[in-house]
Amino acid sequence: MTDGGSGGLVVEAEVRRGGFTLAVSLAAAPGQVLGLLGPNGAGKSTLLSAVAGLTPVSAGRITLAGQVMDDADAGTFVEASGRPVGFVFQNYRLFPHLTVAENVAFSPRVRGLGRRAAREAASHWLDRLRIADLADRKPAQLSGGQAQRVALARALAGQPELLLLDEPLSALDAGTRLDVQAELKLHLADYTGPCLLVTHDPIEALVLAGQLIVLEGARIVQDGTPAQIARRPATDYVAKLVGLNLYPGRADGSQVRLTGGGSFIIPDHGQHGDVLVAVRPSAILVSTESPQHSSARNTWPARITGLTLLADRVRLDLDGQPPALVDVTPAAVAELSLDPGTQVWLTVKATDLEAYPPGERRAPSGQVSDPLLS
């Protein structure tokens, strides 16, 4: 976390909208891409809207480079048009009656440049995003990927001190998405101000953001680097996103009693009290007989309730104490004749279990205290 004192964005605020109140505190430093990850309705877009000045905060304040943009207690507010913010909207919201060049020239023009200077500023950004050949088209004549680039050019042409991206790739089809994502990453690397990137796609967040905040139910439930979050999810939602099994429980040395039933043996690092245990689906072994001679110390019976074919493996949905998602090869499914209803034994090595205290939010980034992480 940074203090955001020099050019950074600091949000310590509540935003009331409709029935819910979003409460967040976050900071983004210049040059940092802060990803906001969360399910629909978590309040991600509301947060962007508050930072842009489209929704006032109901309590707390938002500052940019130490200057107040919105302060509910002091009653001060800078209108959206007065904030140096570039906003790329989810569906881009390109003005349909203007050409691409006019869209991109819009911000320089309304911010006081003459017609000619605004057009030059626009053509600079069109060149930079390599869409100069689209200058005379109307938004209706653009593909999704092209519209995304135009939207980014339009936002950047206003020379914003702060960049807001709301699901910038969600309107694209799978084919163009990867290309545009790679390109967006390059442009974000060039951008010197802080950037907030809202997404519900974990891959997008992992690729584009240097730091992540997970929003759930209008609250921040986790923050950290993408690697930390992928390794130690704090909630079921994050665990599902990154594809891990997650079990809350109470640790007592090497023994973890799981809240939902069952227990695990973990390497003893002297942990006591509430913990979360994360385990990769591919780290769990499936056998049809009770394993007799195994170095693994966690074995439990389970029943298959579902099978899903993923790209190169089959994901088993298993009911047991505890339940689990397990990845096996299609060959294994055939050899062991795994069907819904089949009784199996699950085995996982203690060293494949990642146990950590819940609520790691605010843990200083970069500090790794657990040898399992290194």
Place this chain on the structure above:
Amino acid sequence: MVNLAEPSRLSARERGRRAARGGVSRSVPVPLLVPALIAVAFLVLPLIGLVIRAPWGHLGAALSGSDATQALVLSLWTASTATAISLLIGVPLAWVLARTRFPGQRLLRALVTLPLVLPPVVGGVALLLAFGRTGFIGRLLDSWFGLTIPFTPIAVVMAETFVAMPFLIITVEGALRSADQGYEEAAATLGAKPMTVFRRVTLPLIAPSLGAGAVLCWARALGEFGATITFAGSFPGQTETMPIAVYYALENDPDAAIALSLVLLLVSIVVLVSLRDHWLRGGSVV
């Protein structure tokens, strides 16, 4: 034996038609077809009568024999002025009604759209009572500026504006309500202040409805009769607009009346054609 209805004949042409449009039979049931045909006859036959009865041989003479040119010119410029005034003050009112909330707004909307349903002659009487020489506003205008409005071309413009502006207001207000405000938000984040947003984003986005509303308003102003004759009278060259000229010509020069009516019919057709994108494709103008 299944419970299947008797097959009927279905031509290859009808098969193609149904395949293209999809769905079930589109043949019109008789209880709907007959009234529909009566309605068509009722609406179209009078116009045919007008065209048949027109003095085609001496149309030019019929027109020049009356004060037709004068009346037409007066009608065109007063209707255009009324439309311009409606645009200048009606569009901002439509914006206020669509985009703001304040107590009494529903009442205000009802009041300003009242002329849509008010008999025009009542509007004329109301204008006369307000702006007449002894009216509460007219008296002030008279004593302060020596200005007398009734029975002048200004009165014609005012009567037409009074009756026609609500058409523009409801059309534009509807368009503003259904317009995507996301564009306006985007414009604000790009640095545009509210008036710039209105001018450079809102207005262009509702331009089609604005055009439709203006044409509708203009057509209504052109045909205005009741309020105009009550408030402005019928002085040839001064306040005698086309509809009033037709009405008087019918008594002593029917050929001229028919010729004038033909001119108005022609103008209406032009208006309708210019509105075809909004009306003739179905749906409402709003």
